[in-house]
Amino acid sequence: MKRDPYEVLGVSPNATDDEVKTAYRNLARKYHPDNYANNPLSDLAEEKMQEINDAYDAIVRMRKGGARGGATGGSAGYGGHSAHNDIRQMINQNRISDAEMLLDGIPSHARDAEWFFLKGSVLYKKGWLEEAYTHFQTACRMDPSNMEYRQALGQMNHFRQTGGYRSADGRGVDACDVCTTLYCADCCCECMGGDCIRCC
Numbered sequence: 642m643k644r645d646p647y648e649v650l651g652v653s654p655n656a657t658d659d660e661v662k663t664a665y666r667n668l669a670r671k672y673h674p675d676n677y678a679n680n681p682l683s684d685l686a687e688e689k690m691q692e693i694n695d696a697y698d699a700i701v702r703m704r705k706g707g708a709r710g711g712a713t714g715g716s717a718g719y720g721g722h723s724a725h726n727d728i729r730q731m732i733n734q735n736r737i738s739d740a741e742m743l744l745d746g747i748p749s750h751a752r753d754a755e756w757f758f759l760k761g762s763v764l765y766k767k768g769w770l771e772e773a774y775t776h777f778q779t780a781c782r783m784d785p786s787n788m789e790y791r792q793a794l795g796q797m798n799h800f801r802q803t804g805g806y807r808s809a810d811g812r813g814v815d816a817c818d819v820c821t822t823l824y825c826a827d828c829c830c831e832c833m834g835g836d837c838i839r840c841c
């Protein structure tokens with residue numbers, strides 16, 4: 642039997658949505674896989690991260706359905722839609738490190754097309770364009786019918802073919818093509834909440 646999701650996050654069923662999100666993010670930081678690299682506790686940390694994410698998804702679903710407490714019979718799973726929506730909001734708010742932390746906390750076996758698209762968007766914001774391109778490619782390969790993913794990849798393809806950006810070597814965007822790259826960022830991410838992702 643699964644634990645009560647509120648108990649997993651350490652919050653009351655009467656906690657506000659912001660309090661639930663804060664508890665979730667704090668626990669995600671604590672059990673992030675990077676904290677347990679080459680550590681015998683890494684498997685336990687990954688299990689804990691999955692439990693935390695399942696609990697958060699369950700609470701979001703319950704609240705959308707009008708319920709405030711109690712355990713649920715199932716979960717959207719690690720990296721579910723509620724987590725992705727939260728990450729999209731972080732990217733829109735230019736909270737790139739928070740978004741990347743939550744993305745990187747999702748185990749590789751649970752990374753779907755949306756994960757690769759969001760990770761590509763984060764990498765683009767950081768100026769790691771070649772890596773962003775690779776992630777957009779993977780998203781399109783996993784979900785070829787998604788127009789948002791295809792548009793992002795199409796723009797990146799165009800700029801790769803026309804020399805619109807440098808290869809990823811830590812230098813980021815070519816100064817001569819700043820306008821072009823800003824346009825690409827807008828095209829890649831304008832569907833995220835209706836606002837473009839701003840570079841500053």
